[in-house]
Each structure stands twice: as structure tokens, then as C-alpha cells.
Amino acid sequence: MSEQVQKESMFSTKNIKLLTDPIGKNNPITVQVLGICSALAVTAKLEPAIVMSISVMFVLGAGNVIISLLRNTIPQRIRIIVQLVIIAALVIIVDQILKAYAYQVSKQLSVFVGLIITNCIIMGRFEAFSMVNKPWPSFMDGIGNGLGYGMILVIVAFFRELFGSGTILGWEVFKTIGLYDIGYVNNGLMILPPMALIVVGVIIWVQRSKNPDLIKD
Amino acid sequence: MNTNSNSYIFIYASVMVIIVAAVLSTTAVLLKDKQLQNVKNEKMQAILASANIECTPENSETTYNKYIVEEWLINQKGEIVDMYKNGSFEKGTLRAFNLNLKTELYNKSKGESFLSPLFVCNVDGKTYYIIPLLGKGLWGPVWGNIALQSDFNTIKGVVFDHKGETPGLGAEIIFPAFTNPFVGKTIFDDQGNFTSLKVVKGGVAKLASNQQIHGVDAISGGTITSMGVNSMLLDCLENYVPYIKSLKK
Numbered sequence: 496m497s498e499q500v501q502k503e504s505m506f507s508t509k510n511i512k513l514l515t516d517p518i519g520k521n522n523p524i525t526v527q528v529l530g531i532c533s534a535l536a537v538t539a540k541l542e543p544a545i546v547m548s549i550s551v552m553f554v555l556g557a558g559n560v561i562i563s564l565l566r567n568t569i570p571q572r573i574r575i576i577v578q579l580v581i582i583a584a585l586v587i588i589v590d591q592i593l594k595a596y597a598y599q600v601s602k603q604l605s606v607f608v609g610l611i612i613t614n615c616i617i618m619g620r621f622e623a624f625s626m627v628n629k630p631w632p633s634f635m636d637g638i639g640n641g642l643g644y645g646m647i648l649v650i651v652a653f654f655r656e657l658f659g660s661g662t663i664l665g666w667e668v669f670k671t672i673g674l675y676d677i678g679y680v681n682n683g684l685m686i687l688p689p690m691a692l693i694v695v696g697v698i699i700w701v702q703r704s705k706n707p708d709l710i711k712d
Numbered sequence: 713m714n715t716n717s718n719s720y721i722f723i724y725a726s727v728m729v730i731i732v733a734a735v736l737s738t739t740a741v742l743l744k745d746k747q748l749q750n751v752k753n754e755k756m757q758a759i760l761a762s763a764n765i766e767c768t769p770e771n772s773e774t775t776y777n778k779y780i781v782e783e784w785l786i787n788q789k790g791e792i793v794d795m796y797k798n799g800s801f802e803k804g805t806l807r808a809f810n811l812n813l814k815t816e817l818y819n820k821s822k823g824e825s826f827l828s829p830l831f832v833c834n835v836d837g838k839t840y841y842i843i844p845l846l847g848k849g850l851w852g853p854v855w856g857n858i859a860l861q862s863d864f865n866t867i868k869g870v871v872f873d874h875k876g877e878t879p880g881l882g883a884e885i886i887f888p889a890f891t892n893p894f895v896g897k898t899i900f901d902d903q904g905n906f907t908s909l910k911v912v913k914g915g916v917a918k919l920a921s922n923q924q925i926h927g928v929d930a931i932s933g934g935t936i937t938s939m940g941v942n943s944m945l946l947d948c949l950e951n952y953v954p955y956i957k958s959l960k961k
Contacts, residue, residue: 570721577728584732588739595746598754598769605876687880 505631513635517643520706524647525699529615534648535691536607541664543603544652546593548645550608552638554585555617559637562625569626578621579612586611616644651694659685755809761871762857763833763840780842782832783808788825790954813846817947828951833859840868843952847944850936851876854885854944858894864956867909870894872941882937893928899949901926904960906953911942 504510523529530551537547561581562569569577590608593601601608611617620640625633656662661669661681669675684690703709714720753769756776760767767775777799785794785808794804808829819826831842839862846855852875859868870891877883884890893916894909901907901922910927912918913935919927930938 568715568724570715570724572716573721573725576725580728580732584736587736591739591743591747594750595743598747598750 510632510635513632514639514642517636517640518646519643520709522643522647522702523616523619523640524644524695525702526709527616527619529619530644531692531695533607533610533614534644534651534695535688537604538648538652538655538691538694539659539686540603541649541652541656543600544648545645546597546600547604547607548641548648550586550589550593551611551614551616551644552641553589554582554611555620555637555641555644556634557637558582558585558617559620559625559633560630562621563628563630563633566626566628574626575618575622578618582617582621583612616640647695647698650698651691654694655685655690658682659690758871758873759831759842759844759857760833762842762859762869763835764859764869765833765835779833779835780831781834784830784832785811785827786830786952786955787827788951788954790952790956790958792955793827813844817846820947820951826951828948830952838862843948845872845944845948847940847947849874849877849885849940850882850934851878854937854940856941856944858945858949860899864952864959865898865900867894867897867899874937877937878934880933881931882934884931884934885937885941890928890931897928898925900956904957906950908946908949909942911938911945913938 517523520526524531524534533547533551537543558578558581562578565577586609589611590601593604593608620637624636628636653663656664657668659682661667661674669679669681715724750769753772756772757767757769760772760775760779763779765775765779781797783794783796784792785804785806787793792803794806794808795802796807796809806827808831811827811829813829816826816828829844831844833840833842840859841862841864842857842859844855844857846853848854854872854874854877856870856872858870860866861868872885872891874883874885877885897909899906899908907923907926910919910923911930912927913930915929916924916927930942
């Protein structure tokens, strides 16, 4: 198996495409419309969104490699169970690490770390990609999808925190540039989940208008 | 090998589950101390915050040891049964900090004997008595700490926290808009009768003028959480009445 990997360069065009595709025209959130629930829930502030993105990236990357290594041994009839057990185990590890080293963030994320288990992106990648591909491409695919997911989360959280609370990572931007003095008021609606959906919608709109391939009739 | 035979599936599943269990328990055991320390730091921070002492999770332990001079446990008759002072026990063997308030309140609800914790805080020569609170909100537990002035009557400060109250409604109990009005209120009336603190739906202005000193405004749209805070205050503060009355005799 490793010989075959060496034959094909580790960063061949094909492998790089696995990494970059989900960031752009095959984005899990804006194109495949998966993982929307957590994108709405954890994006009111930038910090939890970043931690959530890293957590999902870890679970996807590691999970894809594990599934790929096991792919020839996994019995077809219980493959979904095997995938779920591996996701669940990785998510619990992430949750435990956050509780130990990023306690405040883990409290903000609360149940949503646990709910990574139900994130369709992960099951989707396991089932569609790593069950039939070698570990290295699977790893690239996992990290790529994690990045694509995380990128959207960070963009949404950036706008929601900026316009909802006037801060970026807790740093008071609008106060510093004196916007409040001329009568600006934070938009409380940005903090509520519906605005996350609208921001995601705007991102989808921008992406499709720039990339006509994505528009199906 | 036939990966679809029943025996293969059984063996595969069993081995997988055992490996996963081993990995997870190792992780849990390795990180346990660190996690418990985080919970402890947060508890110390909340106790200090009720007496308006700011600290970070990192320095909470040193700040706690500096300002919290005594920890007491009080029984139903109002006697101090355990006293922990300057790192050693003057009386008894249980620290108020390590007491599980939930168990004690459960014992109370069943009519059994229970203990009530109290923290004595000393800031710049002034003494405050901090009482931990625990109760029920709308979706889950609410808790907090309330600091009394040395007269055991006037409120110095209060902090609340919750597990999962509705953001924007019940969850507002943690913000100063709700907690600041508690400062300066009293839990005993002029005759020395225990009144507790009332969280009043529709606002304190609805109360009789001599009752307003015992009440604060409830949160609009957060009635059930507000009422939860109201019963939590009554349920927790009344346990100290025998002790406070014994002081006044």
C-alpha cells in the first residue's frame, strides 16, 4: 500500500485538489449544504467558531485516516456502526481535551462539541471517500473538508461578532474607532441564529454568482 | 477472509469496542486532574465574585486563600459543626468548599438532617459572609453565591449562573442588570423576621413600600427562571436563620 502512495507524489495535483476542492466549489456548507446546524449555533462569537472548526478538522482528518486504514477489514453490514463508534470516540477525546485545556470555550460550545457526532459532513466523508480510498488522500480530503467547513464558520462568526457585539475575538473594534460616539448601535439581531442563516445565504449567493458552474437549473 | 460472516462481525465489533473503551478511559484518567482543577477554579471565582473580588482562573486559588479566611458548616439547629480556618480544621473534618450542596438540599427535601456551607470573606478589614445557592430554573439547574454584610442582613453582592436557560430571557440572570439591584437589600424585616429576597414579577413597585427593601425586579419573558431564583433564595437562605437568630440573642 505504501509503495503505491510513493509512486504517486504526496502533493500531486490530484491530492492537492482533494484539499482545495472543499474550500471552493465543493464546500460542505455552501454547496453540499451539510453541517448547517452547528454553523448556526456556534458562530455568534469568533473564538468558539475557531475552536469548533479545529475540532471538526481533527475529527475529520483523524477519522478519515482510521477508516481508510480499516476499510478492507470493516464488515459491510456494520460499517455505519463502525464509523459512528470511531467518530464518537474521537469527539469524546476532543471534548475531554477542551474541558481540560480550554475550559471557558468548552462551556460556550457546550453540547455542540458532542453534536459533532451527528455532523453529516463527517459521516458523509467516511462513507463516500475514506471507505474506498487510501489513507493519505483520505487525510487530505478530511483536512480539506474541515477547512471548507471552518472557513465558512469563521467568516460567519466574524461578521456576526463584528456587527452583533462590535468586537473581534473580544477586542472592541467599534469602540476603538469611535463608532459609538457618532450614534452607532450594535445590531442585536446578528447574535440570534436566523442571522447566521442569512449570512450563510449571502455567502452562497456571492459564491454562485462568481461560479456559474454551481448553478443548476 | 469472509468479512460478512456472523462470527467475523461479532469478533470485529467486540475487539473494536474494547480498544475504543481502553483509549477513552486512558484519556479520561489522564485529563481528570486538570478538569477537576478547572471546575474548582471556577467555583472559587464565583464565590469571590459575589463579594466583588475579581480574579482570573489562573490566580483564583491564591486569591481565594487570601480573602476567604474561614469555611463553616452549619447544622439545622444553627450550630457550627465544621470550621476550616487558615488551612487547618478548628472543628470537624469537612470543608465547606468540598460539600455537595445538591445532596444536602436533597436531604432537606426528604426531611433528613443536612448541613449548610458558609464562607467567611475578609477584604480590607471588612467581613462578608458568602452563602452558596442552588436551585431549579426552567431548563436546568441555576446556582450562585450571595454575599451578606457583617450584619447578616444586608446584601453585599450576588452572582448567578445557569446550565441552559433561554438566551436573552432566563439567561439574563447572570448580568448586572439583574444582579445589581440585589445590593443593599435585606433578608430580615425591622422586627427581625426572615423575609428572604423576592424576585417580583411586574417589578418591585408592586410591593408595599415597607416590603420593597426585600425585593428585586424579575426578568420580562423569564418568569419561570425568575421564580426559580426566588425559590432558590428562600430555600437556601432560610437554612441559616437559626444560626443568625442565635447570634442576636
